[in-house]
Amino acid sequence: MPLRYWLKTVLFFVCIQLQAQTIIFPGTEVSGHWVKENAPYQILGEVVVPEGGVLKIDKGVEVQFQTWDGNTRYGETQAGWMRVQGQLLAEGTEKERIVFTRLGKGDNWGVLFFDSLSEENILEHCVVQFAGTIDGIRGEYQTFAGVSAFKSGVTLKNSILVSNRSYGLVCCIGSNVYVQNCLIAGNFGAGIGCFDVGPRVEKTTIADNTDVGVYGQRDAEPMLKRCVIVGNAGTVLSEAAILEKCIVDAPPLGRSIRLEESQLVNPAPAHLQWIMGTNTLDPLETWAAKGWGCSWLHDSESRGRLAVFLREY
Numbered sequence: 065m066p067l068r069y070w071l072k073t074v075l076f077f078v079c080i081q082l083q084a085q086t087i088i089f090p091g092t093e094v095s096g097h098w099v100k101e102n103a104p105y106q107i108l109g110e111v112v113v114p115e116g117g118v119l120k121i122d123k124g125v126e127v128q129f130q131t132w133d134g135n136t137r138y139g140e141t142q143a144g145w146m147r148v149q150g151q152l153l154a155e156g157t158e159k160e161r162i163v164f165t166r167l168g169k170g171d172n173w174g175v176l177f178f179d180s181l182s183e184e185n186i187l188e189h190c191v192v193q194f195a196g197t198i199d200g201i202r203g204e205y206q207t208f209a210g211v212s213a214f215k216s217g218v219t220l221k222n223s224i225l226v227s228n229r230s231y232g233l234v235c236c237i238g239s240n241v242y243v244q245n246c247l248i249a250g251n252f253g254a255g256i257g258c259f260d261v262g263p264r265v266e267k268t269t270i271a272d273n274t275d276v277g278v279y280g281q282r283d284a285e286p287m288l289k290r291c292v293i294v295g296n297a298g299t300v301l302s303e304a305a306i307l308e309k310c311i312v313d314a315p316p317l318g319r320s321i322r323l324e325e326s327q328l329v330n331p332a333p334a335h336l337q338w339i340m341g342t343n344t345l346d347p348l349e350t351w352a353a354k355g356w357g358c359s360w361l362h363d364s365e366s367r368g369r370l371a372v373f374l375r376e377y
Contacts (some may be wrong), residue, residue: 118151124162128144129146129173131196142167148185150181175197196229201214219243220284226351238260253273256373257281259284291311300316
């Protein structure tokens with residue numbers, strides 16, 4: 065092949081590689097449609113989905129955020145993070161999840177923050193991992209989770225919040241957060257934090273977090289239904305909470321805790337291996353057969369959704 069044709073071929077493939085990523089610089093407002101062909105999307109600072117704007121992310125897209133091991137104060141940090149004041153629709157599939165992760169292999173990025181103007185956001189079949197914290201975005205309210213909501217409406221379904229630097233999910237005053245069929249595991253804080261408001265959480269596994277599974281403060285009253293909360297530093301620590309048809313490995317702590325058809329278990333290592341996806345569902349079958357579990361474990365839909373997504377991911 066003549067040299068000039070060889071060079072053209074090389075340049076063609078180099079251009080393809082350059083086009084197969086999208087770099088987003090600090091201060092950018094983002095909306096529209098993010099597609100797999102332009103992924104990964106690399107965020108190098110604060111980006112904003114503005115009020116009235118809608119950002120739709122296609123299945124299989126990876127969003128990479130710049131990491132930062134220095135000052136985490138709002139306005140000073142150089143970490144990549146996203147503030148959603150409009151609407152975020154991130155709807156993947158079981159085989160093609162949307163991944164929010166770090167750019168590179170070390171340190172942590174900022175947060176995925178749903179701000180006070182934001183409603184009807186959807187994270188479905190997503191992974192949020194290696195997030196960090198941004199201090200002082202909304203004063204005393206907490207923004208140190210992979211997903212943080214302040215006076216916002218967010219629905220998380222079939223998603224994984226794992227290996228984040230602090231909490232997996234934080235819900236603050238005025239937020240309407242619904243969690244279904246998710247795995248919240250291996251975070252270096254509580255699985256879920258509730259401040260002045262309690263989310264609704266169904267058929268979700270909260271396991272192996274460094275702090276408690278669910279932490280509530282002030283007027284928070286988290287509502288958990290058909291959840292597995294094991295292997296954390298505690299199950300639920302909140303003044304008030306409702307646990308319906310849940311499996312826990314330690315009694316919840318609080319003045320007004322309602323346990324309805326919930327089961328306290330003392331998990332053996334085999335059970336924790338099941339929770340983290342390295343074994344089959346045999347331990348769960350054993351609980352039901354021997355009467356250790358609750359009658360609802362025989363419900364195939366509930367039992368199937370107690371299986372953890374980490375195994376699939």
